[in-house]
Amino acid sequence: MLIPGKTDKSGRSANPLLTPQQERERLRDLARRAEQELAGVQMASMDELTLLSNRHGFTALARLGLNACREVGTPATLLYFTLDEFKRMNYLYGRAKGDDALKTFADVLRIGFRENDVVGRLEGDRFVALLTGSSVVEIEAIKARLDEILDERNATAHRSYDIRFRVVQVEYDPIVHDSIEDLLGEAERVMSR
Numbered sequence: 001m002l003i004p005g006k007t008d009k010s011g012r013s014a015n016p017l018l019t020p021q022q023e024r025e026r027l028r029d030l031a032r033r034a035e036q037e038l039a040g041v042q043m044a045s046m047d048e049l050t051l052l053s054n055r056h057g058f059t060a061l062a063r064l065g066l067n068a069c070r071e072v073g074t075p076a077t078l079l080y081f082t083l084d085e086f087k088r089m090n091y092l093y094g095r096a097k098g099d100d101a102l103k104t105f106a107d108v109l110r111i112g113f114r115e116n117d118v119v120g121r122l123e124g125d126r127f128v129a130l131l132t133g134s135s136v137v138e139i140e141a142i143k144a145r146l147d148e149i150l151d152e153r154n155a156t157a158h159r160s161y162d163i164r165f166r167v168v169q170v171e172y173d174p175i176v177h178d179s180i181e182d183l184l185g186e187a188e189r190v191m192s193r
């Protein structure tokens with residue numbers, strides 16, 4: 001059998017129009033292009049600043065999570081976060097410090113949640129986490145855990161401000177929520193009350 005880029009015993013290449021050397025280059029080129037496309041897909045679903053999923057990436061992953069929960073009949077909970085006084089922090093200390101605060105908070109969420117929880121940054125200071133397959137989610141316990149991690153970060157950061165957050169919780173109900181967009185919409189409404 002002729003394998004692209006390899007010659008058979010008689011020195012023939014898989015594509016008779018290409019030399020083995022040209023064929024190897026062509027394969028390398030194809031592999032490079034595939035890698036670039038994959039990186040493009042990853043970039044399109046990732047928030048560049050925090051390296052969490054962006055709204056697009058979060059929605060896609062959370063949709064899969066909710067579908068699985070609906071099929072298996074396990075609960076899911078959406079947590080929706082905003083940072084306190086973020087606009088003021090930007091205004092008083094500069095946008096770069098605001099960016100630092102966003103990155104720090106993203107780290108806190110990464111540390112605070114399990115690997116199979118879906119965590120993302122929607123935009124600005126709005127973050128989300130979809131917890132699936134767990135039994136009842138104790139929001140107070142989660143808040144306490146995140147506060148503890150944040151306190152450590154606040155204590156060692158030597159900043160003139162502390163990062164604080166607000167979180168609301170919406171339980172997924174397959175009868176009420178047709179989609180992840182419905183769940184997000186409800187969380188946004190609860191948050192803005």
Ligand SMILES: Nc1nc2c(ncn2[C@@H]2O[C@H](COP(=O)(O)OP(=O)(O)OP(=O)(O)O)[C@@H](O)[C@H]2O)c(=O)[nH]1
Pocket residue numbers: 049082083084085086087088090094095096097098099102123124125
């Ligand atoms: N540093 C930084 N600021 C951002 C970024 N994206 C959005 N912002 C700013 O984030 C701010 C968000 O404002 P708000 O949602 O009103 O935040 P807030 O002051 O915490 O208000 P509440 O949520 O009501 O407490 C705006 O000033 C945006 O300009 C970003 O990537 N980096």
